[in-house]
Amino acid sequence: MNNRAVDAVGIGNAIVDVLSHAETSLLEREGLSKGTMTLIDGPRAEALYADMGPGVEVSGGSAANSMAGLAALGGQAAFIGKVRDDQLGGIFRHDIRAAGVIFDTPSATEGAPTARCFIFVTPDAQRTMGTFLGASVDLGPEDVDEELIAGAKVTYLEGYLWDRPRAKEAFVKAAEVAHRAGRKVALTLSDPFCVERHRVEFRDLVDGHVDLVFANEHEVCSLYEVTAFDDALQAVRGSCEVAALTRSEKGAVVLRDGEVHVVDAEPAEKVIDTTGAGDLFAGGFLYGYTQGRGLYDCARIGAIAAAEVISHFGARPEASLADLVAGQSA
Amino acid sequence: MNNRAVDAVGIGNAIVDVLSHAETSLLEREGLSKGTMTLIDGPRAEALYADMGPGVEVSGGSAANSMAGLAALGGQAAFIGKVRDDQLGGIFRHDIRAAGVIFDTPSATEGAPTARCFIFVTPDAQRTMGTFLGASVDLGPEDVDEELIAGAKVTYLEGYLWDRPRAKEAFVKAAEVAHRAGRKVALTLSDPFCVERHRVEFRDLVDGHVDLVFANEHEVCSLYEVTAFDDALQAVRGSCEVAALTRSEKGAVVLRDGEVHVVDAEPAEKVIDTTGAGDLFAGGFLYGYTQGRGLYDCARIGAIAAAEVISHFGARPEASLADLVAGQSA
Numbered sequence: 133m134n135n136r137a138v139d140a141v142g143i144g145n146a147i148v149d150v151l152s153h154a155e156t157s158l159l160e161r162e163g164l165s166k167g168t169m170t171l172i173d174g175p176r177a178e179a180l181y182a183d184m185g186p187g188v189e190v191s192g193g194s195a196a197n198s199m200a201g202l203a204a205l206g207g208q209a210a211f212i213g214k215v216r217d218d219q220l221g222g223i224f225r226h227d228i229r230a231a232g233v234i235f236d237t238p239s240a241t242e243g244a245p246t247a248r249c250f251i252f253v254t255p256d257a258q259r260t261m262g263t264f265l266g267a268s269v270d271l272g273p274e275d276v277d278e279e280l281i282a283g284a285k286v287t288y289l290e291g292y293l294w295d296r297p298r299a300k301e302a303f304v305k306a307a308e309v310a311h312r313a314g315r316k317v318a319l320t321l322s323d324p325f326c327v328e329r330h331r332v333e334f335r336d337l338v339d340g341h342v343d344l345v346f347a348n349e350h351e352v353c354s355l356y357e358v359t360a361f362d363d364a365l366q367a368v369r370g371s372c373e374v375a376a377l378t379r380s381e382k383g384a385v386v387l388r389d390g391e392v393h394v395v396d397a398e399p400a401e402k403v404i405d406t407t408g409a410g411d412l413f414a415g416g417f418l419y420g421y422t423q424g425r426g427l428y429d430c431a432r433i434g435a436i437a438a439a440e441v442i443s444h445f446g447a448r449p450e451a452s453l454a455d456l457v458a459g460q461s462a
Numbered sequence: 463m464n465n466r467a468v469d470a471v472g473i474g475n476a477i478v479d480v481l482s483h484a485e486t487s488l489l490e491r492e493g494l495s496k497g498t499m500t501l502i503d504g505p506r507a508e509a510l511y512a513d514m515g516p517g518v519e520v521s522g523g524s525a526a527n528s529m530a531g532l533a534a535l536g537g538q539a540a541f542i543g544k545v546r547d548d549q550l551g552g553i554f555r556h557d558i559r560a561a562g563v564i565f566d567t568p569s570a571t572e573g574a575p576t577a578r579c580f581i582f583v584t585p586d587a588q589r590t591m592g593t594f595l596g597a598s599v600d601l602g603p604e605d606v607d608e609e610l611i612a613g614a615k616v617t618y619l620e621g622y623l624w625d626r627p628r629a630k631e632a633f634v635k636a637a638e639v640a641h642r643a644g645r646k647v648a649l650t651l652s653d654p655f656c657v658e659r660h661r662v663e664f665r666d667l668v669d670g671h672v673d674l675v676f677a678n679e680h681e682v683c684s685l686y687e688v689t690a691f692d693d694a695l696q697a698v699r700g701s702c703e704v705a706a707l708t709r710s711e712k713g714a715v716v717l718r719d720g721e722v723h724v725v726d727a728e729p730a731e732k733v734i735d736t737t738g739a740g741d742l743f744a745g746g747f748l749y750g751y752t753q754g755r756g757l758y759d760c761a762r763i764g765a766i767a768a769a770e771v772i773s774h775f776g777a778r779p780e781a782s783l784a785d786l787v788a789g790q791s792a
Contacts, residue, residue: 153780186530186557186778189519200516219549219575227516245549445775448516450483 137283138208138234139422140318143276143306144195144290145268145299146213146237147247148220150187151407151445154252158183159260166254169261169323171295177264180250189220190446191227192249194322195290197408197447201415201437203232204453207422210234210280212306216267220246231448237275240267251407253445259407265296272298273305281306282313285422286344288414291322294330307341316373318344320414321351328354344374344421346414352377374421376431378413378438380406386417386431395431398439408447412437416453433457467613468538468564469752470648473606473636474525474620475598475629476543476567477577478550480517481737481775484582488513489590496584499591499653501625507594510580519550520776521557522579524652525620527738527777531745531767533562534783537752540564540610542636546597550576561778567605570597581737583775589737595626602628603635611636612643615752616674618744621652624660637671646703648674650744651681658684674704674751676744682707704751706761708743708768710736716747716761725761728769738777742767746783763787 156166162180164170172180181187199209211228215221217239224246228235247266251259271293281287287310293299307317319334319342321327327334334355338345345368349361352375356367361377365385368375375387383397416437420430440451486496492510494500502510511517529539541558545551547569554576558565577596581589601623611617617640623629637647649664649672651657657664664685668675675698677685682694682705691707695715698705705717713727746767750760770781 181556184556184560186521186560187553188776189553191516223517223519226511226514230514230516446518 138210138280139284140199140202140207140286140288140418141210141212141280141284142195142199142288143212143293143302145193145247145265145292146196146215146224147193147249147263147268148224149190149192149249149251149407149447150181150184151190151251151253151405152185152187154185154254156254159252159254162262164252164260164262166260167258168325169263170325172262172264174244174264177248177250177262180262184250184252188445189223190448191224192447194292194320194411195288196228197411198288198415198418199233200228200231200448201412201453202419204449205416205419205433205437205457206454207419210284212237212275212277214240214267214271214275215246216240216244218245220248221267236277240270243267243270253405253407257403257406257442259405269296269299271302273301276302276306276309278309281309282315284310284315286316286318286418288318288320288418291320291326291330291334294333295326316343318342318346318418320410321345321347321355324350324354327351331355338368339371342372344376345372346376346410346417348378348380348410374427376414376417376434378410384413384431384435386427388427391427393428393431395428395435398435400439400443403442405445406442408441409438411447412441412449468540468610469614470529470532470537470616470618470748471540471542471610471614472525472529472618473542473623473632475523475577475595475622476526476545476554477523477579477593477598478554479520479522479579479581479737479777480511480514481520481581481583481735482515482517484515484584486584489582489584492592494582494590494592496590497588498655499593500655502592502594504574504594507578507580507592510592514580514582518775519553520778521554522738522777524622524650524741525618526558527741528618528745528748529563530558530561530778531742531783532749534779535746535749535763535767535787536784537749540614542567542605542607544570544597544601544605545576546570546574548575550578551597566607570600573597573600583735583737587733587736587772589735599626599629601632603631606632606636606639608639611639612645614640614645616646616648616748618648618650618748621650621656621660621664624663625656646673648672648676648748650740651675651677651685654680654684657681661685668698669701672702674706675702676706676740676747678708678740704757706744706747706764708740710739714743714761714765716757718757721757723758723761725758725765728765730769730773733772735775736772738771739768741777742771742779
């Protein structure tokens, strides 16, 4: 199966999301910062779950969501990440394969259970996350399928991987394999707190080691320690081949060399849950990119995919993204 | 905790639902009859899951959904059912407790995993189910909490329990305990195929052993082997204290002695997924009943609860049912 040359391979944490509606007071009580991701250990995960309302389980994981989006658009996608051989791991494996994404990383047979991310959706449709990385931390360089990476047009890496030493080794190895094969490497900065944890190294990656960078406004501002979006925009210009900067309802700005496009957000009829918006923007963008589309079109496809995913609960596409894009001018 | 006298205790299969959108062609390929529930064994469950698209996991189970509905309306509810001590069992326990329902049945520590129900939602919003009963079949008379039952105004039993000998024993014991304590016993006929499997015994139950019966049009017609709804209506009249017969968008007919009410369905803005409609009708009805409301009001509350649950994916209430009912004339 891995002999197929895919459009993109994503590497990231393999996570099952547990979504629940919540009031802002719960976030305050649990010390979670609205709109961001907090890493939690096993005991804290149990306590947080006990405080959570009835949940809905859906496969997630940032890069995994992006690959599901790329596949929903008709692209060939693969994913590398680590689950445990438990029920949630089985659910993750089923769902990503059923979404049309190649996923052959072996399950861990011991150690922590499959990762889960508790996602609290507040009445303003914002999502706030507490992630227990579980078996995800066992991802290591041995899981990097060199043949798959060397055959993929783009290798897409989560900044979140930087949080664990062996996952980071896997990240570095994958980037080397991809570049050696003359392929592109893309990075998402993942989360402003994640950028804070790894700012120096992320700056170095963006400045010379990756070809495409995805970031939202808060992440790119944190990267360059500036408050104005335009300052971050000027800082990132020219640092890597492509930068795609998202700004929620304000749309996105995409850059390549001298080229700059300001792309409006796709109007969403009703915003139910913003979980996965950035992931699906990246998945849509990469679909366009690997099809050889122009930069503006790539961002438009990303915007359409993001608008679909925020119109419902959960971080993976429900509507046929390919149909949505075909119905648009992108 | 069990010392609290509750409004209702439900006894049924403790199931985690795995919902997915599907085309009708999948139902045909898998030999599933649209709108009904088919029992499947372990190997068939695996094959069916492999054929299913990406899923969403939500706690379900017919009587459990009804109790979640009753609790969402402000009633005191409890549930008795069997999960395994696995991840899905932990999800079921968390969700029903987080919904405010007392659930203290010990988990099985060996044997089959927690039950799951594969639910295929077709583009017409109908739901078709394949149920792997798993650990549910280990429910037995020893799990019937006599003090809880004796203190509950109503004991609500799933017809589905009749599918397994020990669960049936638990059913019979619970009914006896409830009646000995001067309490009411309610039965839902569950599914037309379930009625077919147990018609003679269900007829006997309705004719003299339960006080309230819940059935949809197909189930009650199957019970009396008639094709016209009115024939079933005439047959059930006087057989037990209360009969609540639901007819999807045609509303419901409720009977008590000489009293007959025809109650319109609550208009639903958009029908997304009919899973749980009957369960929530029963939960709403029982809320009214245990509050001493009139028969028509009970059915109106049931209709409002059913309309809420069909407006979204999943079989448990998302909106605050208590608010919805307060905003209506019921």
